[in-house]
Amino acid sequence: MTTVFGIPIQALLGQLLLGLVNGSxxxxxxxxxxxxxxxxxxxxxxxxALYMLGAFAAWMGYAYLGLNYWAMLLLAPxxxxxxGIVIERLLLRHLYRLDxxxxxxxxxxLTLLIEGLMRSFYGxxxxxxxxxxxxxxxxxxxxxxxxxxxxxxxxxxVTVCLATWFVIERTRxxxxxxxxxxxxxxxxxxxxxxxxxxxxxxxxxxALAGFAGVLAAPVLQISPLMGSNLIIVVFAVxxxxxxxxxxxxxxxxxxxxxxxxxxxxxxxxxxxxxxxxVMAIVLLLRPAGLFGREK
Amino acid sequence: xxxxxxxxxxxxAAVAVLPYVGVYPIFAMKVMCYALFACAFNLLLGYTGxxxxxxxxxxxxxxxxxxxxxxxxxxxxxxGLVFGAACATLLGLAFGLLAIRRSGIYFAMITLALAxxxxxxxxxAPFTGGEDGLQQVPRGMLFGLVDLRSDLALYYLVxxxxxxxCFLVWRIVHSPFGQVLKAIRENxxxxxxxGYDVDAxxxxxxxxxxxxxxxxxxxxxxVFVSATLSDATWQMSGLVILMTLIGGLGTxxxxxxxxxxxxxxxxxxxDFGMAAARxxxxxxxxxxxxxxxxVTGLIFVVCVMAFRRGIVGELLAWxxxxxxx
Numbered sequence: 041m042t043t044v045f046g047i048p049i050q051a052l053l054g055q056l057l058l059g060l061v062n063g064s065x066x067x068x069x070x071x072x073x074x075x076x077x078x079x080x081x082x083x084x085x086x087x088x089a090l091y092m093l094g095a096f097a098a099w100m101g102y103a104y105l106g107l108n109y110w111a112m113l114l115l116a117p118x119x120x121x122x123x124g125i126v127i128e129r130l131l132l133r134h135l136y137r138l139d140x141x142x143x144x145x146x147x148x149x150l151t152l153l154i155e156g157l158m159r160s161f162y163g164x165x166x167x168x169x170x171x172x173x174x175x176x177x178x179x180x181x182x183x184x185x186x187x188x189x190x191x192x193x194x195x196x197x198v199t200v201c202l203a204t205w206f207v208i209e210r211t212r213x214x215x216x217x218x219x220x221x222x223x224x225x226x227x228x229x230x231x232x233x234x235x236x237x238x239x240x241x242x243x244x245x246x247a248l249a250g251f252a253g254v255l256a257a258p259v260l261q262i263s264p265l266m267g268s269n270l271i272i273v274v275f276a277v278x279x280x281x282x283x284x285x286x287x288x289x290x291x292x293x294x295x296x297x298x299x300x301x302x303x304x305x306x307x308x309x310x311x312x313x314x315x316x317x318v319m320a321i322v323l324l325l326r327p328a329g330l331f332g333r334e335k
Numbered sequence: 336x337x338x339x340x341x342x343x344x345x346x347x348a349a350v351a352v353l354p355y356v357g358v359y360p361i362f363a364m365k366v367m368c369y370a371l372f373a374c375a376f377n378l379l380l381g382y383t384g385x386x387x388x389x390x391x392x393x394x395x396x397x398x399x400x401x402x403x404x405x406x407x408x409x410x411x412x413x414x415g416l417v418f419g420a421a422c423a424t425l426l427g428l429a430f431g432l433l434a435i436r437r438s439g440i441y442f443a444m445i446t447l448a449l450a451x452x453x454x455x456x457x458x459x460a461p462f463t464g465g466e467d468g469l470q471q472v473p474r475g476m477l478f479g480l481v482d483l484r485s486d487l488a489l490y491y492l493v494x495x496x497x498x499x500x501c502f503l504v505w506r507i508v509h510s511p512f513g514q515v516l517k518a519i520r521e522n523x524x525x526x527x528x529x530g531y532d533v534d535a536x537x538x539x540x541x542x543x544x545x546x547x548x549x550x551x552x553x554x555x556x557x558v559f560v561s562a563t564l565s566d567a568t569w570q571m572s573g574l575v576i577l578m579t580l581i582g583g584l585g586t587x588x589x590x591x592x593x594x595x596x597x598x599x600x601x602x603x604x605x606d607f608g609m610a611a612a613r614x615x616x617x618x619x620x621x622x623x624x625x626x627x628x629x630v631t632g633l634i635f636v637v638c639v640m641a642f643r644r645g646i647v648g649e650l651l652a653w654x655x656x657x658x659x660x
Contacts, residue, residue, distance in 0.1 A: 077440075081440075083440045083443070083444065131636065131640060134640065135639070135640075138643075140439060140440055141386045141439070141440065141443065142639055142643070144386070144440060144443055145576065145580070145635065145639050146635075146636060146639040146640070148573055148576075148635065149631075149632050149633075149634075149635025149636040149638075149639060150632065150636060151632070152570075152573065152628040152629075152631055152632030152635060153628070153629060153632030153633055153635075153636065154632075155628060155632075156626040156627075156628035156629035156630075156631075156632055157626075157629055159626050159628070160626040160629065268569070272447055272448060272451045272569060273448075273451075275444040275447055275448055276444075276448040276451075278444065279437070279441060279444050279445055279448065309459060312455045312458075312459075313452045313455045313456065315448075316448050316449060316451060316452035316455075317452070319445070319448055319449075320433055320449070323433045323434075323436050323437070323445065324433070324436075327436040327437055
C-alpha cells in the first residue's frame with residue numbers, strides 16, 4: 041500500500057475529502073457573513089443558529105410532510121431566508137444608526153433564543169437524516185473510494201459560491217449592491233430602494249446558511265447545538281480571510297477545511313484548535329487578513 | 336468624609352450582615368464572584384469601548400489554575416487566588432497582543448475565537464479532568480489561621496476580595512489613565528492625534544480586565560470547591576456581556592446589579608416555569624428551568640432593542656433629567 045510520511049494514502053485522501061466537506065461549509069457560511077457585513081455592517085452571530093434551522097427544516101420536511109431531500113434543498117433556504125427577512129425588518133433595522141456592536145449582541149441574543157427553543161422541543165441528541173437515494177454509495181476512482189454524497193457537498197457548495205460571486209461581481213444587481221456597500225446614501229439618491237436591498241441581502245445571506253444546513257443534514261448530527269460550535273470557527277475563518285473579497289472568503293474557507301483535515305491525520309489532538317492557531321499567526325503577520333484591505 | 340465614602344461603608348456593612356438575615360451565603364458569594372467578573376468586563380466594554388467576546392477564558396483559566404494549585408500543589412488559598420489571577424493576567428497579555436491588532440467587530444470575533452481555542456485546550460488537557468472538571472478542591476486555611484471550610488469565614492474573604500476588586504476598578508476609572516480610556520472610547524482617532532499611544536492603553540486595560548476576571552474565577556473555585564468546563568464556554572462570555580448590559584454599560588454599580596439579576600434568574604427560572612405551567616396549563620413551561628438560555632436570549636434581545644442604558648444607566652439618566660428640570 042502506498043504511504044505518505046507513514047500514513048496510508050487512502051486515509052490521507054479520505055481526511056482530505058472530509059476537510060474539503062468541512063471547508064465547503066466554512067466557505068458558504070463565511071460568504072454569507074461577508075455579504076451581510078458588506079452592506080449591513082453587522083456580524084451575524086445568528087448565522088450558526090440559522091444554519092442549524094436549515095438542517096432541522098430538512099429533517100422536519102421529511103418527518104412531518106414527507107418532502108424529500110431535493111425539495112427541501114430548495115424550500116429550506118427559502119424558509120430560513122424568510123425568517124431572516126422577519127428578523128431584519130422587526131429587529132435589526134432599528135440598530136443601524138447605533139454602534140455596530142449592537143448588531144452582534146442582538147444576533148447573539150437571538151442565537152441563545154433560537155437554540156434554547158429548539159433544545160426545549162428536540163433535546164440535545166441528534167436527529168438521523170439519510171442522504172437521498174441517488175447520492176448514496178461510493179465511486180471507486182482507482183486510487184481511492186469516493187463517497188458520492190461528500191463529493192456532492194463539495195460540488196454543490198463551490199457551485200453556489202461561484203454563482204454568488206458571479207452575481208455580485210458581474211451583474212447590474214451586484215454592481216448596485218457593491219455601490220451601496222461603498223456609499224448607501226448616494227445609491228439611494230439615484231432612486232434605488234436601498235432599505236429593500238438591505239432586507240433582501242440579509243435574507244439571501246442567511247438563506248446561504250440554510251442551504252449549508254441542508255447539505256450538512258445527512259453528514260452531521262442534526263442537533264440544536266450544531267450551529268454555534270461551527271460559527272465560532274467560521275468567525276476565525278473570516279478573520280483569517282478578511283471580509284474584503286468574495287473569492288477570498290471562498291478560498292479561505294476551503295483551504296482551512298483542508299488544513300483541518302490534514303491536521304486530523306498528522307496531529308489529531310490539535311485538529312479542533314488548528315484554525316484558531318492559524319488565525320493567531322495571520323494576525324501577527326498580516327493583521328488585515330489574507331485578502332483584506334487595511335482601513 | 337464625603338457622601339460617597341459613607342455610602343460605600345454603609346453598603347459594605349449591609350452586605351456583611353446578609354448571612355445573618357437569612358441570605359444563603361453560597362448564593363451571595365456567587366453573586367459577588369459574578370459581579371467582580373462583570374465589573375472587570377465593564378472596565379473594557381463600558382470604559383474603553385472594546386467588546387471582548389472571550390472573557391470566559393480568563394474566568395475559566397484562573398478557576399483551573401487556582402484549583403490545580405490548591406488541590407495538586409497544596410498551596411494555601413491566598414496563594415491559590417494570586418496564582419489564578421496571575422495566570423489569567425498572562426493569558427490576557429497574550430490575547431491582548433493579538434486582538435488589539437484589529438478593532439471593532441473584528442476585536443470581538445478574535446477574542447471569541449481565542450477563547451474557544453482555550454476551551455478546546457481545557458477540554459483535552461490532562462490536568463483539567465475533561466468534562467468532569469476539577470472536583471473537591473480543598474479550601475484550606477487562609478494565612479494558616481482561618482479555616483475556610485466554614486462558609487461564613489469564606490463569605491468575608493469573598494467580600495474582601497470583591498471590595499478590593501471594586502475599589503481597584505473605581506481607582507482605575509477615576510485616574511488619569513481611566514480618562515484616557517474614556518477618550519479612546521469616545522473618539523479613538525482624536526486620542527491618537529493628541530499623542531496617546533492608544534494601543535498601549537488598550538493593552539493595559541485588557542490585561543487589567545483579564546486579571547480581575549481571573550481573580551473572580553479563582554475566588555469562584557474556592558466557593559464551589561470545583562472548577563468546571565462551563566466557566567470557559569462561549570455561553571459564559573455571553574452571560575457576562577448580558578450582566579453588564581442589564582445593569583448598565585459604563586456605570587460603576589451597573590455590573591453588580593446585572594450580576595445579581597442574572598444569578599437570581601438562573602436559580603429561579605425553573606420555579607417561574609413551574610408557576611407558568613400551573614397558570615397556563617402548558618406542560619412546555621415545566622422545561623423552562625432546563626433551558627435558561629431561552630430566557631437569557633429573550634432578555635438579551637429586549638435589552639439591545641429597548642433598554643440599552645441598563646437599569647443603573649436609566650436611573651442615572653432619570654436623575655439627570657430631574658435635576659435639569
